[in-house]
Amino acid sequence: MKNILLILSYTAILFSCKENNDQKKETKNSAKINNTVKIMENNLPYTSEQIKKYYRFNNDESAYILDIKDHLLNFTQNEINIPIKENDFDIKPNTKSKYLNIEAFNFSNNNSCKLIVYNTYGENDIQVLNVQLNSYKGNLLIDQLLLDNRFTFETEYYRTFTINKDGTIKIKKYSVDNLEYNESGDIIGKKQKPEITxxxxxxxxxxxGKFVKI
Incomplete structure (x- = not known):
């Protein structure tokens, strides 16, 4: 009788251990699935605040520069040829310019976007930091939109932006006039209170896949 009770007891313990292991395995698999779903989700809304870690202000050059030198990519001729919307000062990359891929977003109707940042040069060799959103249909580049354009040439220019889940993009453009001029147009100092537009x-x-103004 003792032997039968011992066998039943061992069987119960083994069954309990197997059940616990199965539950742990199921929990682990569930966590793995949840992590996969999380990776597949779009990181939206996405704002200009989230991109600040990729650049810094260089006091020596009085310019914003890309703070990451690894994993930079060259622009293709096709990327250079397609017009950039909201490019107010016509400051474009060239074949020597390099950009950093920041994020990718998926939208409806097989539309996707790639967020990039790069340095280029404007008039008088002024260094400029651009943040740009490129749209694709499949793998085909469709359109390009300038989200941020940071530089200083007497007047300081910069932008903030928000990319929303519904595919809308809001851009705020700022110009900051810090300088005081005389009647001849010469700089005579700085204003006590800058004029911000x-x-x-x-x-x-x-x-x-086109960026349409609303």
């Missing part, structure tokens, strides 16, 4: 533009990605 703000302009807001909004876009939406249409079914064809």
């Amino acid at each position: 703000e302009t807001i533009v909004e876009y939406k990605i249409d079914n064809d």
Whole structure:
């Protein structure tokens, strides 16, 4: 009788251990699935605050520069040829320019976007930091939108932006006039209170992958 009780007891313990192991395995698999789903989710809304870690202000050059030198990519001729919307000063990359991929977003109708940042040069060799959103249909580049354009040439220019889940993009453009001029147009000092101008533009990605102003 003792032997039968011992066998039953061992069987119960073994069954309990197997059940616990199965539960742990199931929990582990569930966590793995949840992590996969999390990776697949778009990191939206995405704002200009999230991109600040990729650049810094260089006091020696009085310019914003890309703070990461690894994993930079060259622009293709096709990327250079396609016009950039909201490029107010016509400051574009060239074949020697290199950009950093920041994020990728998926939208409806097989539209996707790639967020990039790069340095280039404007008039008088002024160094400029651009943040740009490129849209794709499949693997085909469709359109390009300038989200941020940072530089100083007497007047300081910069932008903030938000990319939303519904494919809308809000851009706020700022110009900051710090300098005081005389009647001849010569700089005579700095203003006590800078004059700040703000302009807001909004876009939406249409079914064809184009950035359309709304």
